[in-house]
Amino acid sequence: MSLASGHEAHDLEGDEFERLTRNFPPYRTGLVRLSPGGWVFPKQYRKYADHLYNFEVRPTDVFLVTYPKVGTTWTQEILWTMIFNPDLDNPKQEVSLEKRSPFLDVDMLFPAETTPETEEFMKPALEEFKKLCPGKDPKDGMYWQIGAACRDRPRILKSHLPLSLLPPSLVDVAKVVYVIRNPADVITSYCHHCSLFTEMKFTGTVEEFAELFLNDDVVYSPYWLHVKEAWEKRSHPNMHILRFEDMKSDVTKELRKLNDFLGTKLNEKQLENVKKHTTFDAMKNRTTIFDFDITEKSPFVDPEVLKKDGGFFRQGTTGDGKKKLSPEMLKRLKEWCGKRFDFGLTFD
Numbered sequence: 001m002s003l004a005s006g007h008e009a010h011d012l013e014g015d016e017f018e019r020l021t022r023n024f025p026p027y028r029t030g031l032v033r034l035s036p037g038g039w040v041f042p043k044q045y046r047k048y049a050d051h052l053y054n055f056e057v058r059p060t061d062v063f064l065v066t067y068p069k070v071g072t073t074w075t076q077e078i079l080w081t082m083i084f085n086p087d088l089d090n091p092k093q094e095v096s097l098e099k100r101s102p103f104l105d106v107d108m109l110f111p112a113e114t115t116p117e118t119e120e121f122m123k124p125a126l127e128e129f130k131k132l133c134p135g136k137d138p139k140d141g142m143y144w145q146i147g148a149a150c151r152d153r154p155r156i157l158k159s160h161l162p163l164s165l166l167p168p169s170l171v172d173v174a175k176v177v178y179v180i181r182n183p184a185d186v187i188t189s190y191c192h193h194c195s196l197f198t199e200m201k202f203t204g205t206v207e208e209f210a211e212l213f214l215n216d217d218v219v220y221s222p223y224w225l226h227v228k229e230a231w232e233k234r235s236h237p238n239m240h241i242l243r244f245e246d247m248k249s250d251v252t253k254e255l256r257k258l259n260d261f262l263g264t265k266l267n268e269k270q271l272e273n274v275k276k277h278t279t280f281d282a283m284k285n286r287t288t289i290f291d292f293d294i295t296e297k298s299p300f301v302d303p304e305v306l307k308k309d310g311g312f313f314r315q316g317t318t319g320d321g322k323k324k325l326s327p328e329m330l331k332r333l334k335e336w337c338g339k340r341f342d343f344g345l346t347f348d
């Protein structure tokens, strides 16, 4: 099947399907791989692909484009706070981050067969959808339609899709912020995420997850190509690339650069406000970040994993990959990075 982006989406079958879904029970309802690129998605992606590719972009938009687990939520809160809440007095800060900054491609992540849990999960979005999109059909995808109907100026929109699957005019029309993180830490963070959330129920080990990641077999992979597509646009005046590690080592410096890029003209006091409001602990302790419960009581979270390894806000540090992955896997990862990121990026 051809998509508006020019890609073909093939159902994964046979040994390949078995390999990708062995430790991911919910994905056994179907995965697709795109060509070219090799992008892996749940099969529902097909339903939303053209809507996402043809999404109407406005010159006032700020898009946050990332591969999962690179610090997206942190950056989302930074962007929203810089633009709408630099004095920390905007009452809308109590509204979930999902509503303040719509995540366009979520619909495809829900299993094809609706369960009572997924219905419960979607309830807040459905209410928002009915409010913002009267007369529209939620089956066409609620989240991108919520994004399209968002009345904020600018709209701060988030997507985990690579640039080649987003509107081709995106970088020419809107401002784009892209985040890169060390692949070793992406692996351990993404593995934890997939084990924690019941929508993915990953049952394997971190080494097995790393194996899938290196084979470009995880949903939203290939990571290196995701990064490469953004990196190639790094000199475009509408593109701003952040690195998680730089944010960790000197967030004020990164906030200043963002201030210039966004044209927000924040003073030092306001930048300090943003910094304080978006620390790991501040965000972890705010219960309003997500519409859905992420505590051990939540049906979307495995309480055992949460107790043992932490929740969504797990560590927020650099270097976890080096601690969790075996020396053999780290050696392979180093070689992989050397080959895959040969377009000019290195990782410590």
Ligand code: A3P
Pocket (backbone or CB within 6 Å): 066, 067, 068, 069, 070, 071, 072, 073, 074, 185, 188, 189, 190, 192, 278, 279, 280, 281, 283, 312, 313, 314, 315, 316, 317, 320
């Ligand atoms: P860890 O699992 O390594 O702790 P995303 O938002 O893209 O899913 O990324 C999640 C990762 O960012 C998690 O990494 C999470 O803990 C970390 N994170 C979230 N908020 C953060 C913050 N304010 N400061 C630093 N790291 C943060």
